[in-house]
Amino acid sequence: RQALEEMRALYERNQADVSEAKSGRTDLIFLIRFRHCCLLRNQRCVVAYLYDRLLRIRALRWEYGSVLPNAIQFHMSAEEVEWFSRYKKSLATYMRSVGGEEGLDLTQDIKPPKSLYIEVRCLKDYGEFEIDDGTTVLLKKNSQHFLPRWKCEQLIRQGVLEHVLS
Amino acid sequence: MSEAYFPVGPGLGPEENFLSLDDILMSQEKLPGRAESTLPRLAFALGQGAGAGSGDSIPEGSKLEIPLWLAKGLHDSKRRIISMELPKIYKEAWRTVFSADANVVDLHKMGPYYYGFGSQLLNFDNPENPEIAQTILQTFISRFRRIMDSSQNAYNEDTSALVARLDELERALFRAGQKGLNDFQCWEKGQASQITASSLVQNYGKRKFTDMDG
Numbered sequence: 001r002q003a004l005e006e007m008r009a010l011y012e013r014n015q016a017d018v019s020e021a022k023s024g025r026t027d028l029i030f031l032i033r034f035r036h037c038c039l040l041r042n043q044r045c046v047v048a049y050l051y052d053r054l055l056r057i058r059a060l061r062w063e064y065g066s067v068l069p070n071a072i073q074f075h076m077s078a079e080e081v082e083w084f085s086r087y088k089k090s091l092a093t094y095m096r097s098v099g100g101e102e103g104l105d106l107t108q109d110i111k112p113p114k115s116l117y118i119e120v121r122c123l124k125d126y127g128e129f130e131i132d133d134g135t136t137v138l139l140k141k142n143s144q145h146f147l148p149r150w151k152c153e154q155l156i157r158q159g160v161l162e163h164v165l166s
Numbered sequence: 167m168s169e170a171y172f173p174v175g176p177g178l179g180p181e182e183n184f185l186s187l188d189d190i191l192m193s194q195e196k197l198p199g200r201a202e203s204t205l206p207r208l209a210f211a212l213g214q215g216a217g218a219g220s221g222d223s224i225p226e227g228s229k230l231e232i233p234l235w236l237a238k239g240l241h242d243s244k245r246r247i248i249s250m251e252l253p254k255i256y257k258e259a260w261r262t263v264f265s266a267d268a269n270v271v272d273l274h275k276m277g278p279y280y281y282g283f284g285s286q287l288l289n290f291d292n293p294e295n296p297e298i299a300q301t302i303l304q305t306f307i308s309r310f311r312r313i314m315d316s317s318q319n320a321y322n323e324d325t326s327a328l329v330a331r332l333d334e335l336e337r338a339l340f341r342a343g344q345k346g347l348n349d350f351q352c353w354e355k356g357q358a359s360q361i362t363a364s365s366l367v368q369n370y371g372k373r374k375f376t377d378m379d380g
Contacts, residue, residue, distance in 0.1 A: 037239030048174075048185045055173060 057084055061091065176282055176335075188334065192279040193234040193286065199250040200229055234286055241290055250290050252298070255280070261301045268308040273333040280333045281306065309336065317343025321351060 057080055122142060176188040183189050230248070232240075240248045254260065255276045263271065273280050284302045288295050309332075316328045317340045325344070329337055 034236075034240065037236055040239070041235050044184060045190060048187055048190055051185050052173060052187060059172075 053080065054083065058087060060084075061087060182286070189282070192282045192334070193238075195279055195283055196231045196233050197237060197250060197253050197287075198229060198231055199237060199248050201248060234283065238286070238289065250292075252287065252292065252294070253283075256284060256287060256298050256301070261297065264301055264305045268305040269312055271305075272331045273309075273336070274331055276333075278333050279335075281335045310339075313340055314343060316340070318347055320344070321347055 061084065122145070174183055174186040176183060176186050176192065182193065232248070237248065237250050241250060281302060284298060288299060292298075313332065313336050316325075320328060325340075329340055332340060
């Protein structure tokens with residue numbers, strides 16, 4: 001459905017250019033009205049499409065974390081990338097100002113936590129992963145570990161680890 | 167993606183939401199009308215008449231089918247240009263069907279935006295407006311109970327048979343009900359505290375593999 005919207009928006013954008021070129025010659029009142037309606041319509045479609053893209057990018061920040069994978073960045077236009085970095089900055093500023101000296105990471109703990117340490121199983125090879133007290137853990141496929149919650153949350157959301165309930 | 171993505175919803179009543187994709191799709195629906203005065207050089211744009219070219223004019227009184235956004239734009243100048251009629255589903259005959267039993271009507275086939283479109287129709291002055299409004303309301307009330315019932319009790323089933331006859335607004339309600347039911351079941355099973363990979367990641371992972379293969 002999104003792809004259809006895309007096609008329609010692009011097509012109507014072309015149409016807008018054509019209409020604009022022609023409307024310099026019309027001098028009949030209602031025809032001008034008609035063209036005006038079309039232009040407004042095209043504008044509305046394009047604006048709504050772009051706005052929807054922004055909403056999805058915003059959702060990406062909450063789901064994926066601060067760094068987007070390259071394939072997604074490839075599909076975004078330059079303005080969208082800039083918008084994303086500015087949104088990241090304002091979110092970070094806000095998180096720093098809330099709750100104490102160091103700030104509060106709002107993207108953690110989306111579901112209420114039950115314990116500090118959790119059991120995780122690794123789904124794909126990730127490499128080495130360092131925890132706060134300095135020990136490194138090698139994450140290979142299907143290895144199971146018992147790790148502090150806040151470190152793994154990001155990786156679980158990205159699909160690298162899997163939370164196992166005992 | 168489902169957790170953090172909040173799209174702009176459709177507008178309520180006679181107003182539309184400018185940025186709502188649902189509203190845009192809804193206003194694309196066509197409605198019948200008649201040209202009040204001659205419309206010169208419009209034939210090419212509206213696709214009327216084979217081979218009319220760009221020099222012909224549409225004679226007065228000819229029937230047109232135009233989308234809603236165009237109708238709204240061309241209507242408000244004391245009706246010099248276009249006069250709109252009601253699509254047949256809002257007319258007298260169908261209104262009696264709805265008042266008899268609203269549950270049997272296949273609203274998806276009749277134009278999937280029955281409620282939204284009907285609310286927009288109230289913008290055009292039409293002597294039957296109060297009855298239209300009343301009919302829409304009554305239809306909604308009588309169908310609502312069945313929607314609520316089926317959405318709350320169909321867990322882990324194929325729901326396509328249930329939603330086939332609902333229009334878009336009702337489908338949104340149905341999905342909301344389903345989501346509530348699923349969340350509740352999750353909570354009962356103790357999965358509420360389990361951190362899961364976001365659905366966006368899962369979908370994205372699948373798509374990436376197909377890109378690499380193909």
